[in-house]
Amino acid sequence: MWNDTAVTRMLSVRYPIIQAPMAGGPTTPELVAAVSNEGGLGFLGAGYMSPDSIRAAIRRIRQLTDQTFGVNLFIPDQNIQVEREVVKAMIHHLKSLEALPEEVGREIDSIPMENAPGDTFAQQLEVILDEQIPVFSFTFGCPTQEQIKELKSRGIRVIGTATSVVEAVYLQEAGVDAVVAQGCEAGGHRGTFLGAHPSSLIGTITLVPQIVDRVRxxxxxxxxxxxGRGIAACLTLGASAVQMGTAFLASRESGAHPAYKKALLHSRDTETVITDSFSGKPARGLRNTFISWMEQYDGPIPPYPIQNALTRPIRNWAARQADPEFISLWAGQGSAQSRDASARDIVRQLIQEVERAIGKPADRDTLFYI
Ligand SMILES: Cc1cc2nc3c(=O)[nH]c(=O)nc-3n(C[C@H](O)[C@H](O)[C@H](O)COP(=O)(O)O)c2cc1C
Known part of the structure; x- marks a missing residue:
């Protein structure tokens, strides 16, 4: 049966369909629980959340489902260099944005640079360990082997993100249980942590079989x-599950801003670009005025998470007025196929589509293995 895979067995889920963790609000506890309740794996994107809000979200998810779910964090880059002159020039540039209210400019001025958001990773991880969640995943790097051992000793399954074969092998050696192969079509930030970004832009159909051939x-x-056609194709390439982000972004339970959902539902195949203008780290999203305006800036862009902190007041200002031109509209290359439906219906439709694509039904009696 197509839904009996190494991942469904390992994670005790019915279908090899993972709703991608999406930090910044889309992956509400309601979305996570709805996907898990349908037999998929819901994932909370907790990268930007405080330890207390992560704990509260985990408890809310547990109220809404007794099925397997996951939580995802960002691995901070310890080697970030904050170059004062680069940051100053960027602040000056951002404040020159026409129509930007003065108080938003003052907010940008008052961002403390010493206190980068990545500093909280250790405290976030404490909550994950303490709450003994079923599945933990991460992106932008790799935790220490001790941290991975500690997670696994509490019965937590650990999943890393790779954008190349060398990263997948690295994660396997570090002790993860499974690896996400993130192709360059993906929406949101690139997970690349070894080697240069441009050479790690490998399409999913190319990346998956190469990683499958190199890891155990x-x-x-x-x-x-x-x-469902995409899911069937990926299972044929040797994947044991798929992780879908954009497909759930416009769902009813998603916390994405209504203007963001509308932009997704009206988008076309040619509209996404990879940009580091919002956050200082390459990410794929729908082109808008902010991205085009930033392309005219010829100075260096401060690295993540500095640039992300600097543009936050602008994004929040745009969100308050429902203006999609200055919000980060992260989306994958398939955004035009977004569905305006509940997460429950999306999962059900996906299962039917896989069955149609491969001509076989799922094994609905698949036993849960734990
Ligand atoms: C809005 C958005 C936010 C994302 N945030 C995260 C995140 O917090 N952690 C993570 O590991 N991946 C994140 N991703 C990447 C997804 O895990 C996944 O690789 C991607 O969504 C797959 O491509 P697709 O959007 O075309 O399905 C994000 C993607 C999107 C679209």
């Missing part, structure tokens, strides 16, 4: 998968 752990395909 299960591989989860991610990037541009929007329907």
């Amino acid at each position: 752990i299960p591989v989860i395909a991610s990037g541009g998968i929007m329907d």
Whole structure:
């Protein structure tokens, strides 16, 4: 049966369909629980959340589902260099944005640079360990082997994100249970942590079989998968599950801003670009005025998470007025296939579409293995 895979067995889920963690608000406890309740794996994107809000969200998810779910964090880059002159020039540039109210400019001025958001990773991880969640995943790097051992000793399954074969092998050696192969079609930030970004822009159909051939752990395909045909194709390439982000972004339970959902539902295949203008780290999203305006800036962009902190007041200002031109509209290359539906219906439709694509029903009696 197509839904009996190494990942469904390992994570005790019915279908090899993972709703991608999406930090910044889309992955509400309601979305996570709805996907898990349908037999998929819901994932909370907790990268930007405080330890207390992560704990509260985990408890809310547990109220809404007794099925497996996951929580995802960002691995901070310890080697970030804050170059004062680069930051100063960027602040000056951002404040020159026409129509930007003065108080938003003052907010940008008052951002403390010493206190980078990545500093909280250790405290976030404490909550994950303490709450003994079923599945933990991460992106932008790799935790220490001790941290991975500690997670696994509490019965937590650990999943890393790779954008190349070398990263997948690195994660396997570090001890993860499974690896996400993130193709360049993917919406949101690139997970690349070894080597240069441009050379790690490998399409999902190319990346998945190459990683499958080089690692012993299960591989989860991610990037541009929007329907059952994409899921069937990835399982054929050797993946043991898929991780879909954009497909759930416009769902009813998603916490994405209504203007963001509308932009997704009206988008076309040619509209996404990879940009570091919002956050200082390459990410794929729908082109808008902010991205085009930033392309005219010829100075260096401060690295993540500095640039992300600097543009936050602008994004919040735009969100307050429902203006999609200055919000980060992260989306994969399949955004035009977004569905205006509940997460429950999306999962059900996906299952039917896989069955149609491969001509076989799922094993609905698949036993849960724990
Ligand atoms: C809005 C958005 C936010 C994302 N945030 C995260 C995140 O917090 N952690 C993570 O590991 N991946 C994140 N991703 C990447 C997804 O895990 C996944 O690789 C991607 O959504 C797959 O491509 P797709 O959007 O075409 O399905 C994000 C993607 C999007 C679209």
